[in-house]
Structure formats: structure tokens, C-alpha cells
Amino acid sequence: MSRASRHPFPSGPVCRLPLVDKPFRYETIKSYLRRLTMLNHLPDGELCFYLDGTDELGRDLTRFLTPTNLELLAAVTGYNPARLRHTFPVQESLISADLPFTERRRRALHPQSNPDVLPDPIPACTLCAAARQPRGAKIMQWAPQNQRVCFQHQRWIGPPGRGYGRRQVDLSRTPSIIAAARQHQRLIRRHGRDRAAMFINRSHFVAVDLDDRRIIQRTVDDRLQSLLPEGETVCLSNDDAVTAARYPVAVALATIIASPRWRTQLAAPAHIAGPALRDLTRDINAALRLRHPWTPGWKRCELTEWILELRPGTRLRDLSTLLEQNPPNPCLSEGEDS
Incomplete structure (x- = not known):
């Protein structure tokens, strides 16, 4: 149904949805609304229209992050607005329409992930998401840059976090990547999120440069043999498996240049x-x-x-x-x- 043919929602008390599920950590609002829509078998865009008056969420990701829309979301989910703010924060003084779009998007994200949040949402760990409702729903999240690995299930979750149609990369046979992720956490505790993100980003480009020069190709290829299923290869330099194979090199280099x-x-x-x-x-x-x-x-x-x-x-x-x-x-x- 098009936006022009929709009738406005009636005013008055709002009933809680029959089935709800709590938001995933760092989950995007679009992902959360999609899960609630699937869980309650609502028409596509129904909750978006309820919150914002449009069938689809606009490009401006802060447009519905207002106290009014947060109260509406709390009404249909039954959750306390203060609890929803942990995933969908509202910072009224920081989301002025005069700010550029990229700045409004950055400031609307989770406060703890603002300094080094990834520029695009990535899928959450599929094994962690399997415990959420509805079963099999894809959960997208604004993950901080240090959240590269799910330690519980030993999966690479990004970036890039796309996987190109394959399952998320299994790290159970590559303990060096798990160790690099823990070292990344220590870098953040020692130098702060801002500086650690700067060092990791610089080191990532160095690792790509060294791989292109075939200097670390043998190390990367050895890890790829453990990361990829038997008989499978990659042909894209920004594939999840390739990025994961280069990750220990980037962290080791960042540890040095961070001094x-x-x-x-x-x-x-x-x-x-x-x-x-x-x-x-x-x-x-x-x-x-x-x-x-x-x-x-x-x-x-x-x-x-x-x-x-x-x-x-x-x-x-x-x-x-x-x-x-x-x-x-x-x-x-x-x-x-x-």
C-alpha cells in the first residue's frame, strides 16, 4: 500500500504488540522494526508508518530518534523508554537539522560506539541472533570497530561483515585471530577508543599494502586455508575471510606504532x-x-x-x-x- 493511500493512525491509547523481543546490542532501529513486523505478521512498513508517518525509514537515520517516537516505540513494545535508550539513544541537543547528515548519523548512534563506529551496519553473529525472535531473522547492528569477533561462538562478524552469501567465517582453527582480537581490546584500554581506532585503521592499510606486495602473502594464504571450507576460494580482496586473515598483522603493527x-x-x-x-x-x-x-x-x-x-x-x-x-x-x- 502506498503512502498516499494510507489513512493516518487513529489517536488514543496504543495497544502493546502481542509478540515482542528485546533489541539486540547495537541493533539498528530498521532491523528491530523489521523483526517486530515479521514476529507479529504485520504488513511491510506498518511500524515505520506508525513511528514516522512514512512507509520506509528515510535516509536520515536520526529522523525518528525523537522523544515522541521513542515513547511510541516503548508503547508498542512494552519496554521502558530508558531501557530502549541503551540501544536507540536520543540526544536532542546533538541532532540539530543544521548539522551535516554524516555528523547527525554519528551522534545518533550508541554513545559508547561513537568514536570508532563502523560506517555501515553489519550482521550480528548468526549464532547469537539465533536465540532471538523470530527464528532466522537477520539482525543488523552498528558495531564498534573493535567488535570484529564473537568470542563466544568464535565467528568473524566484520568488517566488512557481508560474507558474500557464505556463512560467517569460523575462527575455531585460527587462534591467532582470536588472540589478535583480545590484543585489540587491550589497545583500547591502554590508548582509548579514538587513538586505538586511528592506529588500527592505519595498520589495516599497511597490511593490505604488504599483502599486495606479496610480502605477507604466505601468512595470509595459510590462514585462508584454515578459514575457508575445503575446495572454496576467494577472489575479492575485501572478502570477510581475507580481512580476517590480515587482521593479526594489522593488530601486531598497531601495537608497535601506538607507542x-x-x-x-x-x-x-x-x-x-x-x-x-x-x-x-x-x-x-x-x-x-x-x-x-x-x-x-x-x-x-x-x-x-x-x-x-x-x-x-x-x-x-x-x-x-x-x-x-x-x-x-x-x-x-x-x-x-x-
Whole structure:
């Protein structure tokens, strides 16, 4: 039924829906309304029209996050509005229509996930969602960037979180990805959500760059053999399995570059920056176990670009000169490794 042919809802008391289910953590309102519609066998768009006067939710994801619409949602679900705010927060002073759409969307999301929330909703863990009603419904959520793994069921939930028609990636045979996810949590506790998200994003691009250069290809391929069912292959570089296989490399690198030592010492004069660059090169090669040792002289390398950002005005050949003047000490590296 089109919007023009609909009649407005009658005024007066609102009856609670016969069947309701509590919202999933970080669930989008569109996903929650779709589940309630399926659970109560309502016509498509009925709850959307009830909340917002339109058959479909508009592109502006904050348009129905108002005190009035939250009260309406609480009336049909029977849940306390304060409880619904934990999943669907209402921040009246922060969702002004004068703000850009992307800013309104960011501020309308869960307060705890604002600093590093994923730009698009992703499916929740299918095994966790199986306990919700109706059975088999797909739950979409605004997950924070550190929520890459379901630790309970050992599943990769994103990003990208699409799966391209396959089941979510099973991580039970790749404990290194589970360990990387726990290290990601420790990074957040140590450096905060904002800085941890920045380091992980930078490291992700470095991992993609190293994989494209075929430097970590063997490591990624070994993990893919454990992640994919027998006989199945991937042909897209942003597939869930490929992203999961690169994830430990990104976390290991983020753990190194997150140290405040590099930001201060690499920006210092040459007699301080030289030894720091030597130590950074040694730590990266030891942690990532690269097929070919990385050096700051690589052209069009994300790691090199990061170092050049810390040293404005420095040229690429200047980094090579700094490293030649302060070569790594093999004896020191062996002593530390032992």
C-alpha cells in the first residue's frame, strides 16, 4: 500500500504488540522494526508508518530518534523508554537539522560506539541472533570497530561483515585471530577508543599494502586455508575471510606504532631520530616476520608515509640515510629475542 493511500493512525491509547523481543546490542532501529513486523505478521512498513508517518525509514537515520517516537516505540513494545535508550539513544541537543547528515548519523548512534563506529551496519553473529525472535531473522547492528569477533561462538562478524552469501567465517582453527582480537581490546584500554581506532585503521592499510606486495602473502594464504571450507576460494580482496586473515598483522603493527615513543623521537633531530628509526625497523620486522625485511626506504609504502608525516620536510632518501648511519644491531636483536 502506498503512502498516499494510507489513512493516518487513529489517536488514543496504543495497544502493546502481542509478540515482542528485546533489541539486540547495537541493533539498528530498521532491523528491530523489521523483526517486530515479521514476529507479529504485520504488513511491510506498518511500524515505520506508525513511528514516522512514512512507509520506509528515510535516509536520515536520526529522523525518528525523537522523544515522541521513542515513547511510541516503548508503547508498542512494552519496554521502558530508558531501557530502549541503551540501544536507540536520543540526544536532542546533538541532532540539530543544521548539522551535516554524516555528523547527525554519528551522534545518533550508541554513545559508547561513537568514536570508532563502523560506517555501515553489519550482521550480528548468526549464532547469537539465533536465540532471538523470530527464528532466522537477520539482525543488523552498528558495531564498534573493535567488535570484529564473537568470542563466544568464535565467528568473524566484520568488517566488512557481508560474507558474500557464505556463512560467517569460523575462527575455531585460527587462534591467532582470536588472540589478535583480545590484543585489540587491550589497545583500547591502554590508548582509548579514538587513538586505538586511528592506529588500527592505519595498520589495516599497511597490511593490505604488504599483502599486495606479496610480502605477507604466505601468512595470509595459510590462514585462508584454515578459514575457508575445503575446495572454496576467494577472489575479492575485501572478502570477510581475507580481512580476517590480515587482521593479526594489522593488530601486531598497531601495537608497535601506538607507542608514544615514536611520535616524539622520530620527530626529533637526527641524532635521536636515527636510533629510533633503527629500533622501529627492527621491531616491525621481528613482530611481522616478513618475507622480505621492511626498510623505511620503500616507495609508496603506508609505513613510510606514516614516518614522513611525523617528520615534516623529510625526503625519502633522508630516511635511508638515517638508517644507514644507525644500522640494526644483530647481537642486540638476538639477545632480546632470547
